[in-house]
Amino acid sequence: MTNNKTTIADRVFDTLCTAIVEGEIAAGSKISEPELAKRLEVSRASLREAIGRLEACSLVTRKANIGARVVSLSKEKLLEIYHVREALEGMAARLAAQNITAEEITQLQQLLKRHTDEVNQADGASYFQRSGDLDFHYHIVQSSHNERLISLLCNDLYHLMRMYRYQFGRVSQRAFPALDEHSYVVSAIADGDGEMAELLMRNHIRRSRRNIEQMMATDQE
Amino acid sequence: MTNNKTTIADRVFDTLCTAIVEGEIAAGSKISEPELAKRLEVSRASLREAIGRLEACSLVTRKANIGARVVSLSKEKLLEIYHVREALEGMAARLAAQNITAEEITQLQQLLKRHTDEVNQADGASYFQRSGDLDFHYHIVQSSHNERLISLLCNDLYHLMRMYRYQFGRVSQRAFPALDEHSYVVSAIADGDGEMAELLMRNHIRRSRRNIEQMMATDQE
DNA sequence: CAACGGAATATTGTCGACATATTAAAATAA
DNA sequence: TTATTTTAATATGTCGACAATATTCCGTTG
Numbered sequence: 001m002t003n004n005k006t007t008i009a010d011r012v013f014d015t016l017c018t019a020i021v022e023g024e025i026a027a028g029s030k031i032s033e034p035e036l037a038k039r040l041e042v043s044r045a046s047l048r049e050a051i052g053r054l055e056a057c058s059l060v061t062r063k064a065n066i067g068a069r070v071v072s073l074s075k076e077k078l079l080e081i082y083h084v085r086e087a088l089e090g091m092a093a094r095l096a097a098q099n100i101t102a103e104e105i106t107q108l109q110q111l112l113k114r115h116t117d118e119v120n121q122a123d124g125a126s127y128f129q130r131s132g133d134l135d136f137h138y139h140i141v142q143s144s145h146n147e148r149l150i151s152l153l154c155n156d157l158y159h160l161m162r163m164y165r166y167q168f169g170r171v172s173q174r175a176f177p178a179l180d181e182h183s184y185v186v187s188a189i190a191d192g193d194g195e196m197a198e199l200l201m202r203n204h205i206r207r208s209r210r211n212i213e214q215m216m217a218t219d220q221e
Numbered sequence: 222m223t224n225n226k227t228t229i230a231d232r233v234f235d236t237l238c239t240a241i242v243e244g245e246i247a248a249g250s251k252i253s254e255p256e257l258a259k260r261l262e263v264s265r266a267s268l269r270e271a272i273g274r275l276e277a278c279s280l281v282t283r284k285a286n287i288g289a290r291v292v293s294l295s296k297e298k299l300l301e302i303y304h305v306r307e308a309l310e311g312m313a314a315r316l317a318a319q320n321i322t323a324e325e326i327t328q329l330q331q332l333l334k335r336h337t338d339e340v341n342q343a344d345g346a347s348y349f350q351r352s353g354d355l356d357f358h359y360h361i362v363q364s365s366h367n368e369r370l371i372s373l374l375c376n377d378l379y380h381l382m383r384m385y386r387y388q389f390g391r392v393s394q395r396a397f398p399a400l401d402e403h404s405y406v407v408s409a410i411a412d413g414d415g416e417m418a419e420l421l422m423r424n425h426i427r428r429s430r431r432n433i434e435q436m437m438a439t440d441q442e
Numbered sequence: 443c444a445a446c447g448g449a450a451t452a453t454t455g456t457c458g459a460c461a462t463a464t465t466a467a468a469a470t471a472a
Numbered sequence: 473t474t475a476t477t478t479t480a481a482t483a484t485g486t487c488g489a490c491a492a493t494a495t496t497c498c499g500t501t502g
Contacts, residue, residue: 056276066464067483080370287494
């Protein structure tokens, strides 16, 4: 029963957020307030409010008197995010092991099973990497019951991570190993072993990062 | 040679930021836009822009059609921040060990020496805890050379940490041990031992957290 | 007297217009 | 022609006013 009142700025934020994440508004491109306001049929005030929130979750950057532009993506920035995620989600797993509820454990195990079925059925194909993986991490973070951690990972960094996945988006060949790693993390959390849960989660994310580093290196660029 | 153009919203943000951090505007209190705008002699538009940035660094919270209020402080929230810092600054120390420059090492050692002198001279008194400690952590984070980590710790969380220190602000008895812990961290970083640097930094922050937990427990509340 | 409902008040959200800074274009000088 | 300065055009920052929502106050009803 949270605050559901929706304002124009809210809708504009949602619209622009998905447009940016999905690349409809190109990464690195400048945002023209008059043009966008006209196109979306809203006032510049509402648009500017929305842009401010986009800046808060690092989807755009603003300079005084110059304006806003969509964040530009780079290998280096992506790897930086992975370092942050390794630290933050490692801690989230540790705290989840301490604070998770019985219902949440059940939900997590069901989610894991669902993902397993989907990956097996699709022979390791895209769905898992596209949204399932983020789902899993999302649930673990929620189970930490640390509001600040949740806010950082599920509000501030979440959209940016989706943006990279969407636009840099080769689907990794790690679907099966990643699934195993997920199940180990869940086991440690269910056992209440925070130390182990953190270790396993960190290793999982570190492997993802190294996998990306490798792919980026073999690609030109 | 960064963007130094200063706008009204910038000044208002700075003003409100320090006012909130120092408790001049009470924690938990509501922010009235008409009143504040009149008092600061700016338009509501500029004020709202500033409030949006305050929200981005968690100094105020906003609800649609209801308004903004200064964040309320609590023991639980403070401990949550310490968990986040343990994870993030631990990673920062690890990365600093890998990426720090020779000049930065020298500066860090000089900072450490200065703090040692000050604490010895003041017999473990307040200066160190008030700003010196944050200074030290600030420098380590900068030396990680991870822009996202720097932004999270030195922009997003920085003011909130200052606010807690300012308002919850008993000066800990840990000045001397904390100083030792700092020097160990610096040694590990200077040795390029990221694993050790992270471990030491995490232990350091965890001890601070436990110290606070204890003091909070012995205090009523 | 308490609880409920409605009018009056105040606050936030949104808008269009103006002020100021930046960028693009035109004009001049080398 | 190229470079530099001046001028025009465009974009962002700021403002005051209006609309929509929330809060307060007050009278009614049980």
